[in-house]
Amino acid sequence: MDWNVVNPLVAFANLSEFMETGGWVLNYIMGATFVMWMIIIERYMYYWGAHRSIVRRVEKEWKTRADHKSWYAHRIRDALVSEVQLNVDAQMMFLRALVALLPMLGLMGTVTGMIEVFDVMAFTGSSNARAMADGVKQATIPTMAGMVAALSGMFFLNSLEQRAKREVHAAADHMELQ
Numbered sequence: 001m002d003w004n005v006v007n008p009l010v011a012f013a014n015l016s017e018f019m020e021t022g023g024w025v026l027n028y029i030m031g032a033t034f035v036m037w038m039i040i041i042e043r044y045m046y047y048w049g050a051h052r053s054i055v056r057r058v059e060k061e062w063k064t065r066a067d068h069k070s071w072y073a074h075r076i077r078d079a080l081v082s083e084v085q086l087n088v089d090a091q092m093m094f095l096r097a098l099v100a101l102l103p104m105l106g107l108m109g110t111v112t113g114m115i116e117v118f119d120v121m122a123f124t125g126s127s128n129a130r131a132m133a134d135g136v137k138q139a140t141i142p143t144m145a146g147m148v149a150a151l152s153g154m155f156f157l158n159s160l161e162q163r164a165k166r167e168v169h170a171a172a173d174h175m176e177l178q
Contacts, residue, residue, distance in 0.1 A: 022141035023116075025109035029142060032105060033149040036098040039091050040156045046090075047163065054087055055171050062175040069177075077175050084171040088164040095160070099153040106146020113139025 019026050058080045067073045117135030124131050 018141070021137050022145060023109060023112055023138040025105060025112055025142045026145060029102060029105045029109070029145050029149060032098055032102055033145075033153075036095065036102070036149070036153045039095045039098070040153070040160070043091060043095075043160050046087075047167070051087065051167065055084060055167070055174075058084055058171060059174050074177065077172075077177065080175060081168065081172045085164075085168050088167050092157075092160065092164065095153070095157055099150050099157050102146045102150035102153065104146070106143040106150075109142020109146065110139045113137070113142070 019030065022029075062068075062077060062080055065073060065076065068077075113135050115135075116138050117132045120128075120131045120135055
């Protein structure tokens, strides 16, 4: 087994080389991906910890009410369900925006890489393939990185949205109307 694969110093050197090859746009893609993953982790931690206590509190508040039939009681129930909805939807709009933004950042990397190719062509006065290779790399790596990051985020975004729907419906179902 090649132990350099698990060596953190080698991994950091490889990541640094990758980031330099992709150009400055790759730094923004990496930053947006980091923020996206922090939001995803936060949402799963919310479901693991705080969500149950919020649902229990809301259900307890509903069950301690004597009136479950009046129009006013129905509005109170709607407000309690909306509170659960607001908590499960926290940060989801920002997460959706990041998932949509990542491919666009990748495309911006493509454009800046192609500008680099045209600069090399203008500077050398020819279409030297070796001279253009760095610009082509700088054009393709951010595109790939943006797409991979967005695809990984889309999977978890879909999972979190489905879970949010289930949790809100479950909370509403536990608050019975009479």
